Amino acid sequence: MEVSKAIQRAFAPTGRLRASINLGNPLLAHRAESGEAAGVSVDLAHALAQRLCVELELVVVDAAGKSVDVIANEEADIGFFAIDPKRGAATTFTEPYLLIEGYYLVRDDSPVHANADVDLPGTRVVVGKGSAYDLYLTRELKHAQIIRSPTSPTVVKTFLEEDLDVAAGVRQQLEMDIRGMEGLRLLDERFMVIRQAMGVPKSRGETAGNFLADFVEEMKRSGKVAEALRAHGVNGAEVAPAIRR
Structure with a gap:
């Protein structure tokens, strides 16, 4: 991929x-023992900086909604998000580089046994504020009440402390948060597939959006994304799946 001065300026003004x-999704990023941010999204950010021949600066936040705001306010040049129509107002998304699953968590004695049992009057569902599944469930749930926890990693804590009916989140995050606990279960089916993509402010122009889209497809085809997952x-x-462009 050829990098022009115009592309450099668009991505690194x-x-x-x-x-x-966003450290709110541990599948994508976390704090290493050194205290530095690490993870799949960090690896991709380094790879893009190398491609652009510029230095990398990490703008670390603890929730997806904050990451969206940072891009919308142009306090960062790229971000890593779940694709959602509401987020597309100020951000140009690539195709997804990762697919992850959203699941529901309930107590063992809950009458909720299937996804269809969730959307009923009186059911209180806790989500991470501003997360992809918050945006999705806000559109999809017609009867259940949505309660918003400050971040995705605090969903289970809020669910337990406030004695709520259902917790929604990324499957791996929920499994990690309830490890060693008894009396809790995940439902047997996902309620959504979360499509994780890269994004750039729309103000940077169509050429920048196309360049980032091509970069993501190359990272998938070359095995770099799979390598980061393993690492x-x-x-x-x-x-x-890679998409031919």
Whole structure:
């Protein structure tokens, strides 16, 4: 992929590529023992900075909604998000590079046994504020009440402390949060597939959007995304199919 000065300016107007990194989804990013952010999204940010021949600056946040705001306010040049129509107002998304699953969590004695049992009057569903599944369930649930926890990693805590009926989240996050606990179960089917993509502010223009889209497809085809998943021990997420451009 050839990199022109115009592309460099579009992605790094400050002279550095500022990448918004969301620690709220541990499949994508986490704090390493050194205290630095690490993970699949960080690896992809480094690869893009190298491609652009610029230095990388990480803008680290703890929730998906904050990551969206950072891009919308142009405090970062690229970000890593689940694709959602509401987020598309200010951001140009690539095709997904990862597919992950949204699941429901309930107590063992809950009358909820299938996804269809969730959307009933009186059912209180806790989600991570501003997450992809928050946006999705806000559109899809017609009868259940949505309760918003500050971030995705606090969903289970809120679910337990406030004695709510259902917790919604990324399957691996829920499984990690309830490890060692008794009396809780995930439902047997996912309620959505979360399509994780890269994004750039729309103000950077169509050429920048196309360049980033081509970069993501190359990362998938070359095996770089799969390599990052293995390197960070990520299970339960799959590389999205490559698309010819």
